[in-house]
Amino acid sequence: MEELLFLQREILPALFKGLKVSILLIVPSAFCGLCIGILVGALRVYGGAAARRIADIYVALFRGVPLVVQLFTWYFGLPHVGIYLSPFTASVLGFSLCSGAYHSEYVRGALLSIKKGQLLAAQALGFTKLRMVMIVILPQGLRRALPGCGNELIYLIKYSSLAYMVTCIELTGEAKILASHSFKYLEVFFAVGVFYLVLVSVAGRLLHYLEEHLTLPGFEHHR
């Protein structure tokens, strides 16, 4: 009984507060990350030599350095050169750049899988390169990239918990504070686990729905 009261009075309000911050972190990071990923992925396949090189370096850097190190750099490092970011901004920036690097890899793979004949056909019709990519390649490529990108979005939900390392108190941060005050680690973190599980499940359903919705006639999955 006492446990239930603690759950209702202490844990849930704190976690809901944290959940709100988490969602505020995840949504813009997911959106920006995806945009960066599409842009960088497309540049890595269809960009000029210089653009391709820059994009490759970006991916090598942001995929190669641990996310915590990146977050620390944005939040604790940048003030040394006179740039001050709020914990929230530093987190969204870090998540977007990191997730963009991973997305770009899924997008690149998907773009490469589009048959070359369709590019030839678009060129033969007089499409400019930019329009060919925007109108013929990306709509097909992104459909194929969706399962991979969805995976990255799910992953983002979970690594958003790192924001508390740069003092942006989201779901995990709230739990950490609550647990260290009450010493009820098991109850608190069990509840946090359930929160993340629900978040991920909802995202998973949405992605699945999107995938079904975007399936082209004649390309239905063979089940």
Next chain:
Amino acid sequence: MESAGFVSISEMEPILRVENVRKRYGKREILKGVSLSIRRGELKVLIGPSGGGKSTFLQCINYLVTPDEGDIWLEGRHIDHTHKRELYRYRQQVGMIFQDFNLFDHLSAVQNIEVSLIHVKRMDRKPARERAMAELERVGLRGHADHYPAQLSGGQKQRVSIARALAMDPKVMLLDEPTSALDPELIGEVLSVIKDLVANGMTMIMATHQIGFSRALADEIVFMEDGRILERGPPLKILSDAKCERTREFCSKITELYGEAD
């Protein structure tokens, strides 16, 4: 409008002139100086063994493959393919049909046609849709407008791709073995669409092994092998009385394979 018996100079002049096209990939020389010109309303058929350079030559004509050397004139205007906008404008005037159709998989039949009208010709959506439907009608597929490529047969796909090219109002069409990927019973429907084009005076260069079709409709047959044009002439001459030994050998082989009938 010319009076009977009078042929204007512009009609005698080639609409498309291709001079001395060369292309090499590494050490392999695929095209060793190929020239071809075609007048308005003519049909020229390219024949020859695969690997002989027919496909590369056709792709060089609209710069899908950039030739190492060679010049092209369309209606007397020299094409500067290094000039992007001029290249895009030129390609709009030269339609291309591929062996494996190359429809855009994510668009329905009618969308496949209107997409280039909207995004290349900058037409409004409504007239673009009307034009696309008219072209589908012309190839007998009005009822399939909302089908996606994966829901169409090979013959239907190729007819949509022809409709897509026609919607751009090309001055010349290049056809790269348009029936080679089709089941025998689907070849007829595509050839009959192409026949209509010939009857309507479309200028075409076509690589094909459909001998009966070529005999009946081509103005000239061009035999290509090993990156060169070995022989050219009217169909009857090339198919039954060729000067060159290789041409005779090849023609008798495909006549045997693809038959006399069309």
